[in-house]
Amino acid sequence: MSVSDNVIQISHLKFNRGERCIFKNINLSIPKGKITAIMGPSGTGKTTLLKMIGGQLTPDSGKVIVQGTDVHSLARAELFSLRKNMGMLFQSGALFSDMSVFENVAFPLQVNTDLSVELIRDVVLLKLQAVGLRGATSLMPSELSGGMARRVALARAIALDPQIVMYDEPFAGQDPIGMGVLVTLIKKLNQSLGHTSVIVSHDIQETLSIADYICILADGEVIAQGSASEIRESSSQKVQQFIHGYPDGPVPFHYPSVALMDELTG
């Protein structure tokens, strides 16, 4: 795969939060037009990595190149301009609580384009139709279920037809039907709109079923990357523990502490 095929290029990324090292040295390429999954145990910095791609966090060192531009070298206004090419589905949905479903989806179009009111209405209805919620235009976010809120957020994330869509834990807290709907939607949207999808998740089966390329983070590094079958066949114990959900292994069940007997006997 040549460098030009990669829409996002992350190199030598280092990041600490206080005393804690989040990324020791992350090198990662995200191919254009594909679904790339970033996976790993909780607390390994998956969401942090998305925030760095979006320029919401700045690394201690290293580069994040998005569409040929170093995200962290941009001025504030340039960064906001670059973000118009990115859509992001937040874990909580992050819908604006004072706006209806229609207004939420229309918002990116109203603030970033000169489209007429009629055209914006048509685009919003088409996006809501794509996520199956055209009938819910007048509802407020507080009236939506968790799954519906995430679908509305997805419609908003793709409202501007961005070239990159990032999904932060899209399947977390979903019932099986909601999860199935989201898996299908992400796959279909990626195929029909041709954008690059980056999914952060630790829902193994759902993510492996749709991802073209998978990258597993642990201990501040990329410990495995490749296609779903390559990940399943990985010889790394950490990868095997993660994808099979073993409670103990290289990632220990117990938080580090002194031996139980020593503590009990003082």
Place this chain on the structure above:
Amino acid sequence: MLDTLAITGRLCIEKLAGFGRATFVLLHALLVWPQPGNSIPLIVKQLYSVGVKSLLIIVVSGLFIGMVLGLQGYTILVDFASEDAVGQMVALSLVRELAPVVTALLFAGRAGSALTAEIGLMKATEQLASLEMIGVDPLRRIVAPRLWAGFISMPLLSMIFAIVGIYGGAVVSIDWLGVYSGSFWSVMQSSVDFYDDVLNGVIKSLVFGFVITWIAVYQGLESVPTSEGISQATTRTVVYSSLMVLALDFVLTALMFGNI
């Protein structure tokens, strides 16, 4: 000894960095206004939320404080057969001091805490991050309209407080205690100066409005995005704002009336 120095130094650096961030927020908000076609409706919406919704507490408080002033003033002045001057006492107390200060304290409790909680919750529910990813600057969209609404509404609320307070004082003094209405109003008219008293009161309320709103939005933006973090930020807004109002009131009073 060295540890103490290090801790003091770290605290000073943190406070300075916080002040720098707060100044950035303030300047950014001041520099982006007005933005025709977009900012005005947002400011009007916030004026309603911050100003109009604070009206009830301001009017009721102003009325009772004016009535108490009338009652207390009459009780003291009647001993010196100077009850006609109760109008002057009520008006000057309200216009110079009580209207700006009490309005500011009520404003900090009612509107300041609401601003902090609202912005803090927007942060906790990732609405601010979501705005950023849509390509909209939250400082421009969320913070600037709230700052301007606070700056504009605080002097207006203070003036309303003073007017209602004077009315309350007049009701008690004239209607209940029998002070002659002609002398009540004429003594007030002759003793209250527009520039020295009214304008200085308005300047005070402008400064208080500026400080309270600045503290409120900054605390909201800096709050830890948890229920406990937002609760602490809201408390900090009310405490810092109230202390700043009282301290600034002394400074401004010394500057305005110190030579009298």
